[in-house]
Amino acid sequence: xxxxxxxxxxxxxxxxxxxxxxxxxxxxxxxxxxxxxxxxxxxxxxxxxxxxxxxxxxxxxxxxxxxxxxxxxxxxxxxxxxxxxxxxxxxxxxxxxxxxxxxxxxxxxxxxxxxxxxxxxxxxxxxxxxxxxxxxxxxxxxxxxxxxxxxxxxxxxxxxxxxxxxxxxxxxxxxxxxxxxxxxxxxxxxxxxxxxxxxxxxxxxxxxxxxxxxxxxxxxxxxxxxxxxxxxxxxxxxxxxxxxxxxxxxxxxxxxxxxxxxxxxxxxxxxxxxxxxxxxxxxxxxxxxxxxxxxxxxxxxxxxxxxxxxxxxxxxxxxxxxxxxxxxxxxxxxxxxxxxxxxxxxxxxxxxxxxxxxxxxxxxxxxxxxxxxxxxxxxxxxxxxxxxxxxxxxxxxxxxxxxxxxxxxxxxxxxxxxx
Amino acid sequence: xxxxxxxxxxxxxxxxxxxxxxxxxxxxxxxxxxxxxxxxxxxxxxxxxxxxxxxxxxxxxxxxxxxxxxxxxxxxxxxxxxxxxxxxxxxxxxxxxxxxxxxxxxxxxxxxxxxxxxxxxxxxxxxxxxxxxxxxxxxxxxxxxxxxxxxxxxxxxxxxxxxxxxxxxxxxxxxxxxxxxxxxxxxxxxxxxxxxxxxxxxxxxxxxxxxxxxxxxxxxxxxxxxxxxxxxxxx
Numbered sequence: 001x002x003x004x005x006x007x008x009x010x011x012x013x014x015x016x017x018x019x020x021x022x023x024x025x026x027x028x029x030x031x032x033x034x035x036x037x038x039x040x041x042x043x044x045x046x047x048x049x050x051x052x053x054x055x056x057x058x059x060x061x062x063x064x065x066x067x068x069x070x071x072x073x074x075x076x077x078x079x080x081x082x083x084x085x086x087x088x089x090x091x092x093x094x095x096x097x098x099x100x101x102x103x104x105x106x107x108x109x110x111x112x113x114x115x116x117x118x119x120x121x122x123x124x125x126x127x128x129x130x131x132x133x134x135x136x137x138x139x140x141x142x143x144x145x146x147x148x149x150x151x152x153x154x155x156x157x158x159x160x161x162x163x164x165x166x167x168x169x170x171x172x173x174x175x176x177x178x179x180x181x182x183x184x185x186x187x188x189x190x191x192x193x194x195x196x197x198x199x200x201x202x203x204x205x206x207x208x209x210x211x212x213x214x215x216x217x218x219x220x221x222x223x224x225x226x227x228x229x230x231x232x233x234x235x236x237x238x239x240x241x242x243x244x245x246x247x248x249x250x251x252x253x254x255x256x257x258x259x260x261x262x263x264x265x266x267x268x269x270x271x272x273x274x275x276x277x278x279x280x281x282x283x284x285x286x287x288x289x290x291x292x293x294x295x296x297x298x299x300x301x302x303x304x305x306x307x308x309x310x311x312x313x314x315x316x317x318x319x320x321x322x323x324x325x326x327x328x329x330x331x332x333x334x335x336x337x338x339x340x341x342x343x344x345x346x347x348x349x350x351x352x353x354x355x356x357x358x359x360x361x362x363x364x365x366x367x368x369x370x371x372x373x374x375x376x377x378x379x380x381x382x383x384x385x386x387x388x389x390x391x392x393x394x395x396x397x398x399x400x401x402x403x404x405x406x407x408x409x410x411x412x413x414x415x416x417x418x419x
Numbered sequence: 420x421x422x423x424x425x426x427x428x429x430x431x432x433x434x435x436x437x438x439x440x441x442x443x444x445x446x447x448x449x450x451x452x453x454x455x456x457x458x459x460x461x462x463x464x465x466x467x468x469x470x471x472x473x474x475x476x477x478x479x480x481x482x483x484x485x486x487x488x489x490x491x492x493x494x495x496x497x498x499x500x501x502x503x504x505x506x507x508x509x510x511x512x513x514x515x516x517x518x519x520x521x522x523x524x525x526x527x528x529x530x531x532x533x534x535x536x537x538x539x540x541x542x543x544x545x546x547x548x549x550x551x552x553x554x555x556x557x558x559x560x561x562x563x564x565x566x567x568x569x570x571x572x573x574x575x576x577x578x579x580x581x582x583x584x585x586x587x588x589x590x591x592x593x594x595x596x597x598x599x600x601x602x603x604x605x606x607x608x609x610x611x612x613x614x615x616x617x618x619x620x621x622x623x624x625x626x627x628x629x630x631x632x633x634x635x636x637x638x639x640x641x642x643x644x645x646x647x648x649x650x651x652x653x654x
Contacts, residue, residue, distance in 0.1 A: 002530035006519075013518030318513055324475055325510070326584070327503020327531030329496055414475030415508060416466045416596065 003332055007339040010319070014312070018344060021305045025348025028301035029391055030355040032294040033384055037360070039287055041375050046280055049193045050243075050272050052124030053099075054252050057081070057089065057259055058241035060266035064282075067275040070101055070241040073111040073194045077103065080238035085265045090244070092258075094251040097122045099243040102206050102236065105165050105177075110151045112165050112199045114206035114236075120146070122245055125193045135159050136186030139202050142230055144185035150196040152187045153369075159184055165199070165209060177209040180226045192374050204234040298391055302398045305344050309337060309402035317413055320406060325415040334407040341399020345392050353380065353388070424592055424624045425449040425472065430481035430491075432467055441467050442478070443649040447642075451591075454615065454625045456635050459644035465628055468644070469596055472626075473506060474498030486591060503532035507585030507623070509614075511597040514581035515569040521561075524569060525550035525584045535588025546587075553583040557613055575606040582614050589621040596628045611637060 011018045050071050058066040059079035068074040090098040099122055102114030120131050120138045136159045139146060147157055157163065162181045182201060190196060208229040224232070246252060252271060259269035320333050360377050368374050380388070425448060432442040442464045449455050459465040470476035471483050474490045475498070483491045486505060490498050507528065515524045526546045529536040536546060543549035554561055557579040564572065569580065578598055585593050595614070599607040611634065618625045627638065635641045645651075 002527075006516075009518045009523075010516075319516055322514065322516055323527075324499075325473065325502075325508040326528045327499060329499040331496070332531075414470040415473050416469060416510065 003335045004339055006323075007336050007343060010336070011340055011343060017308055017312075021308050021344050022348045022351060024304045025298075025301040025345055025391075025395070026351035026355055028294075028298040029349050029352025029388070030359065031297050032387060032391075033352065033356050033380075034359060035290050035294040036383065036387065037356070037375060038373070039290060040381075042373060043280060043287075045192055045373055047273075047276055048126040049276065050123075050125055052122070052128050052245065053243045053272050054246045054249055055244045055256055055259070055269045056241060056272055056275075057244065057267055057269045060268045063268070063270045063275045064279050066241065066268055066270055067272065067279060069103060070243070071194065071272065073103070073113070073198060077240045080240055081242070081267065082238055082265060083236050085262065085267065086239055086242055088264070089259060089262070089267075090242070092255065094246050094248070094255050095244050096247045097245045099123060100203060100236075100239045101241045101243070102203055102238075103240045105167055105206070105209075107151075107163055107165050107199045108155060110148070110155075110197050110199050112201060112206075114201055114203045114239075116203060119200065123195070123243070125191050125195065129191070131191065131195065132189040133186050134189045136184070139185050139200075139205075141183070141185070142202065142205055142208060142234075143180060143182045143226065144202070144205075145182040146186040146188060146200040147184055148188050148196040148198045148200075149190040151199055152184075157184050157187070159187065163199070165201070167213070179223065180209045180229065190368075192368070203236045203239065207234040207236050208232070298394070301348070302345070302391075302394055305341060305348075305395065306398050306401060309341060309399065310405065313402060313405055313409065316406070317409060320410040321413055321415050324410055324413075330407050330411050333410040334403045337403035337406050338396065338399045341403070342392065342396050345395025345399075348395075349388050349391050422450050423448045424451040424453075424486055425626070426482075426484040426487075427471075428482055428484075430471065430478045430483060432464075432471060432476065432478045440650050442471070444468075444481070444647050445649065447647045449624060449626055451624055452622070454618070454637075454639045455627065456638035456641040457626060457628045457644055458630065458632060458635065458641055459628060460630050463644045464648050464650060465596070465644060468648075469508075469594060469628065472594060473508065474502050500532065503528060504534045505591045507587075507590040507593045509578070509581045509585045509593070509595040509598040512574065512577075512601045514584070515572075515577055517568065517570045519569070521554065521559075521565050521567070521569055521572075521580055522547050522550045524580055525553060525587055527584060528590075529588055532588065535590060537588075539588040550583065550587060553587055553617070554580065556617060557583050558609075559583075574601050575603070575610065578602060578610055579613065582610070582617065586617050586621050586623065589623065591623060592626065593618055593621075593623045594626045594628070597630070598627075599634065600629065600631060607634075 056066060056070050058070060059077060059081055061078050065075060069077050086100060097118055099119045100116055103111060105112040117138045123131055134149070145163060151157070161184045163184065164176050164178045164181050166176045182205070188195065211229055211232060212224045246255065256269040256271065259267050323333065357377065360375055364375050364377065427444050427447040430442060430444045431440055433440050467476065471478060472485065474493070477491050482489045485501070488501065490501055493501060516527070519527070529539050529546045539546050539549040543552060551561055559576060559579055564576065569577065572580065581598070599610055602610060614625070615637070
């Protein structure tokens, strides 16, 4: 096949423009596949923020709002749940375990979560992965705290360090609970979920630091020392929400209905998977926009190639005339351009894939630590391959245009150009 | 019947239907083995005639017959392969593809014609070897030149590479279009001698087109193009 070898040699002769064209296509392919990668990984990591929990129960509001504050630590609950309702529901026979959640305070920008030791045993994320401790363990003492991986890393905390919880969600300093400092008892391993950015304390500790507070401010003249607080009744009066695990998932709808029809208090039970999907679909437009933009970048890359091939047409008329004189058909000339376009796109796409893996290897640890998004590096997915095939096909089709022009030109010029 | 390798009768040609005629040749013949000098000033329809002979253009009337085949009656693809099999071309300048090596330029016709490939292989083990042999006959110092980009060769060297290419695989007909007009007078003479020698050895017919009447004496026969073409072209 003389045309293929001629195309390659001709491209090698124009290696600088050819290399730039290949590079432009490569970058566009890297971008397209990279966006796709981040999109699917973000979606997967999002859907895996919480797992193993069958229902989330909070005060009646919207499903997404409940999901946002109970799982993502975004926003606030409009209302709390009474401790009695929680105990009542938790005692139902279908329920295997519950994790109470109490939110409201923060520590230097990180949310403080009051919970129970069961949290460290039953909470699951990703593919039913449990929480692990890199250091220490669950809280033992009233003023023990367990830090998420990001909290410990970004604030430089180690086991035994004292920390002071700020009251409310404002930035550090205005009002705090410095009279009742905590001690870091455990640090959790990285999860890539909002757990990493959470300061965990016991429900009793939440009560303890608020014994001398009413309606969000310190009660004037009333100060209860940490030691005195230990002796008080620290059973919580309210919690913000709770997670439940059922003995059988089949009971989920039944329990959900019972909770939603609970007489004593308006409550809302949601299935986390359904709510997560609902929340993700809100972001669907941004997702589509990203894919659309990167597709257009590929179109731009191919247009660059088209420009390069078309621009070379005139200066290559003599080349075509020589080929015709030694017996090439106009169809050979057509083939020459098609092969060039295809070679450029194939090289561009392969380089694009290589760049993608290079970028993934470089970016993986950075993205993981900075955004809590773990980009797995594996073989290209079927969808990636479909994109690759589509880009090569588009390059082939784009090449048909200059190829046809060259074909027409070479029919008109023959072996000797009319000048 | 035998004896004429090219036979043109009643050929008329114009670029587009609305344009005036550029060629109107009642009769023109070239005998097999002949070295014919076709004398044509620029604008006398020379380019058109060569495109007709090469089968890249088709007359609106008449027949262009080469080796007793009416090529104007063949389809486009058949005309192209006929040209590849039977005709070697040399042009005035820029004969070579800049991105191919010297050897690759010479073997180009064998890539498009299997019959020329076969004939080249009958003389040497590989086409590359045959190309080297032809280049050596053309008195090109391959050791010094083979690795050089063809654009760095002198004009005389380039024309000799073109001549070797037109002759590889021994085509029946070699058509040379002003091959010497870009050469200096002394180089011109030696180029012609080499070309004649190789054409004779290949047993090919040579149709040599030029406006330079001083070369005419070296040929078997000279025909002025305006004499066979009834269209009067001014300029």
